[in-house]
Amino acid sequence: MNFVYRVSGLLVASDQPLPLLARTRDEGVAPDVTIHFAPVPDEEGRACGAFIVFGPERLDLLVPQVLRVRIAAGRSLTVDVAAGVPTGAVQTYLLGPAFAALLYQRGLVPLHAGAVRTEAGGAVAVAGHSRAGKSTTTRALMRAGHALLCDDQLVVDAASGLAQAGYPALKLWGGALAHFGEAAGEAVAAGLDKYHVACADGFDTSPARLQAVCVLVADAELHAPVLERLPFPEAVAALGTLAHHAYVAHALGCRPGLFRFSAELARRVPVFLLRRPDNLDGLDAVVDRVREAALG
Template structure:
């Protein structure tokens, strides 16, 4: 078993997880384990579609031609690759959807967000597909801030304080046009080393990761809205009731939460976060030329949060 650090957890894994940072085996044992083994088929499932089923053993996830996953008790993920599946594809779904289920089982709040560290705090970008979550977090990283997450920002609730956000791994999956626009800021060597992902029409760019393994207070969420070209970028405050809706809508794999008790817990966790995280609407045109102006808006806003946003992690 190899050991890794991932989004606030120490993970013991029978699979080689090359995206993650290796760590020594902890004396008290790992927080979670990834095992190779047999995972039952989901009855009557369409072999061409991904399926999720809740059983007494845990959550079953089937990804056609890739793998079956069984996520149990917030501690164990059993993986059964299908046929001669591409190991990179198995890791993609393991580190995404399968761990998303495990986070929910542990009572954590995974947000579908790109996020970065600024002055010892975390800020996140959320929005619909194509709104620019990864573009914004990568651009902020190009300005010298450390990446916290590219796609899934795992947070741990703290009553009366902002939740803690935990670094994931030092990769950003950028659309090719975004890579072309942002690449010069990272340098020719980094762009040349980016791994092309033809099935996603993206490239996997290595980006410096936050070293704050114990977590960072998540102080702001920026809900991205794409505006027509010619629109000036702007920030708009989001009232608390709408802030709650933003967090609920951008919970990663929210449909993995099952049952009235679990749904109530998720609602309470999002409600607590909405009281302590500043939520803004960030309206921006898609033009890459305006990214510096958008970043400056965010930087000024975080600076205005000032001492009220800086809390002991």
């Protein structure tokens, strides 16, 4: 294993380079997770969305004509890539749904959220469903001086509130790229106007205590963002819907763990609903509301 990285608090060793990840100097330490690029045999199992489940300790992510990833015991990922598939697409599926399934096998819950460092040295999460504007808001927070902790998939320990660093890259839609004047990297997937953007210069690798979670909702009728703190029951419900690729956790028998995670995190960390205009014009005001949430 020539390539060693740290992702979401785990030491990851791969036999091929993963350009989006940040190399680490922990080469002498046994890895938590190994990634091998090798053929994966086709086997019959229970279909669950993009996954084929053989049991709680073994399942495959299958994206036809792109790749097949075997996820085993929370410790290994075997990646079988179709010929000609770009690296960007491989890493989209490997570091997204495949890694989420591996985290569930390890008893961890990844939130569908990005996160940045706050002025106080903690972290604030920007959560939401697809197209809520998480990565765009995270990039706007970086522009305002906040270091990136992660994009799209956040691992946080509910008992301590400690959030782990992901990897130094964002996924941005073409309109957001133009807004920030960013150069497009590789496409996230074929046919999508969404791209990987490396952010090594603004990335913080150390974990941080989570100060707040902002759940983003785009609202075409709003002209200014509106922030409100959610009462505990609503906070638990909101977090429960934001486990990333939660249907995989259900298929692996992790549903009770999702509820316990949501309740414990909601007790420890304030959760806010942040409704924002469905455009890029008011991003500075959205950043101000996220900062307001981080201050409690």
